[in-house]
Amino acid sequence: MDGTPGLRERKKQRTHAAISDAAIGLFLEHGFDAVSVAQVAEAAEVSKRTLFAYFPAKEDLVVHRLADHETENARVVRNRPPETAPLTALREHFLRGLETRDPVTGLNDLPPVRRLYRLILDTPALVARMERFKNGAERELAAALRETADVPELTARLAAVQIVAVHWELAKDNADRLAHGEDADARHTGAVADAEHAFALLENGLRDLADVP
Missing domain, CATH: 1.10.10.60 (Homeodomain-like)
Known part of the structure; x- marks a missing residue:
């Protein structure tokens, strides 16, 4: 065979x-x-x-094109190099995706991809279906964190929810900008800065919100 x-x-x-x-x-x-x-x-x-x-x-007629990415974060965590923290591996993977214009990062302005972004973002039923996609990604990532990082179940679930939400918001923001005409190369620097900021928030938790202004 x-x-x-x-x-x-x-x-x-x-x-x-x-x-x-x-x-x-x-x-x-x-x-x-x-x-x-x-x-x-x-x-x-x-x-x-x-x-x-x-x-x-x-809805699956459209969303299936992203189906392989539902377990992507979990695969990154499971396959990360030794001595590499899960969040570091996920951050580096997302930044590589921006560099290579991976459509799942929202930073791809090829006409067919741009039109697909616009279709999803402008269709409530497809946005709702993407929420189910996010739920599946959270479950898979939580399982990977429990298996490879030896963290308690609640910690793994809470971390997975936050990480997947950050990925989704970053990608959605990029996709929305490109769907409305922004150029991917012009957006790249801002997309990287936003990703670095988002992962810094994940790394530091919400401690800034605990301080009284």
């Missing part, structure tokens, strides 16, 4: 891609709410039953 997908698997991958491409094209042209699942199935030349076998909910 050389790891190459068999004929059946390749056919499933082609069907998955065809449905996704048809859906995104229709949503970008007409808007998410204006397009029905039946229209997507017709454009992809599959039945509704087949479509739902690949994508259980309409």
